[in-house]
Amino acid sequence: MDNTAYPWKTVWITGASTGIGRQLALSLAASGVKVAVSARSAGKLAELAAGQSGISVYPLDVTDRAAVAAAAAAIADEMGGIDLAIFNAGTWHPSEAVDLDGAKAATSMAVNYLGVVHGIEAVLPRMRQRGLGHIAFTGSVAGYRGLPKSCHYGPTKAALINLAETLSIELKREGISVTIINPGFVDTPMTQVNDFPMPFLMTPEDAAGTILKRLPRKPFEIAFPWQLVRQLKFTQLLPAFLYIRLIRRLLGLNAKPKT
Numbered sequence: 335m336d337n338t339a340y341p342w343k344t345v346w347i348t349g350a351s352t353g354i355g356r357q358l359a360l361s362l363a364a365s366g367v368k369v370a371v372s373a374r375s376a377g378k379l380a381e382l383a384a385g386q387s388g389i390s391v392y393p394l395d396v397t398d399r400a401a402v403a404a405a406a407a408a409i410a411d412e413m414g415g416i417d418l419a420i421f422n423a424g425t426w427h428p429s430e431a432v433d434l435d436g437a438k439a440a441t442s443m444a445v446n447y448l449g450v451v452h453g454i455e456a457v458l459p460r461m462r463q464r465g466l467g468h469i470a471f472t473g474s475v476a477g478y479r480g481l482p483k484s485c486h487y488g489p490t491k492a493a494l495i496n497l498a499e500t501l502s503i504e505l506k507r508e509g510i511s512v513t514i515i516n517p518g519f520v521d522t523p524m525t526q527v528n529d530f531p532m533p534f535l536m537t538p539e540d541a542a543g544t545i546l547k548r549l550p551r552k553p554f555e556i557a558f559p560w561q562l563v564r565q566l567k568f569t570q571l572l573p574a575f576l577y578i579r580l581i582r583r584l585l586g587l588n589a590k591p592k593t
């Protein structure tokens with residue numbers, strides 16, 4: 335198929351073995367974009383590439399800084415300059431605050447935050463040399479404010495939102511755009527473990543469709559679904575003490591739990 339739908343020739347996606355990343359890869363490749371896919375599960379990536387032409391497989395663990403750098407170099411050599419990188423790999427360890435666990439926090443930060451940093455540092459020099467490039471990474475609406483059960487995950491996504499602002503301020507003059515993608519709930523293996531209601535749950539197809547519709551305009555943020563985003567953005571306007579009171583009240587977290 336002729337590559338006319340999107341402005342990119344070569345796209346690299348991490349966290350592409352399942353969920354949102356997998357769907358992004360399928361949709362882009364079906365439109366004629368050359369897509370490099372990465373994740374740890376080499377078998378799932380190979381299946382993905384076997385089912386859709388235009389997909390090339392670069393398995394890696396995003397916590398392995400050298401492996402991420404090597405993959406970026408190999409993709410540039412074998413597929414051409416990376417026009418768009420979507421750093422999307424992530425992990426979710428839902429826990430209540432009383433179960434805060436340093437090991438889970440370290441894994442979450444290593445995958446969700448440092449995994450993105452490793453990707454950015456790997457593509458940045460070549461993008462700067464070319465004077466163009468688009469770096470996108472997947473945060474979450476859970477990064478807007480502290481949320482229950484999110485003591486390991488939320489801080490990693492808040493860090494990404496902050497990082498995106500810093501990079502966006504400084505990289506524009508290099509010709510490099512930065513987009514933070516903040517989804518609400520999407521029905522993927524990540525959320526299938528959840529035992530709580532997930533309002534406005536979306537399919538990976540709808541999530542990927544929304545992302546790919548908006549990315550060519552290079553916005554700073556892509557956040558969806560709007561119904562959830564609107565509510566959560568409103569809470570960002572509240573001072574912390576009011577926000578905390580509101581959430582405690584809404585979730586009935588004022589009384590000590592019965593043991």
Ligand SMILES: NC(=O)c1ccc[n+]([C@@H]2O[C@H](COP(=O)([O-])OP(=O)(O)OC[C@H]3O[C@@H](n4cnc5c(N)ncnc54)[C@H](OP(=O)(O)O)[C@@H]3O)[C@@H](O)[C@H]2O)c1
Nearest residue numbers: 349351353354373374375395396423424474519520522524
């Ligand atoms: N689903 C939601 O409701 C939701 C909401 C907001 C944000 N997000 C974010 O969206 C992104 C994609 O999540 P998803 O919902 O599509 O979940 P998913 O289906 O579980 O996908 C997570 C992806 O990350 C990869 N991954 C995990 N650890 C990795 C590591 N150490 N190295 C390389 N790849 C790794 C996984 O592949 P392997 O296991 O094969 O490595 C998989 O491809 C994540 O950043 C997530 O935080 C999701």
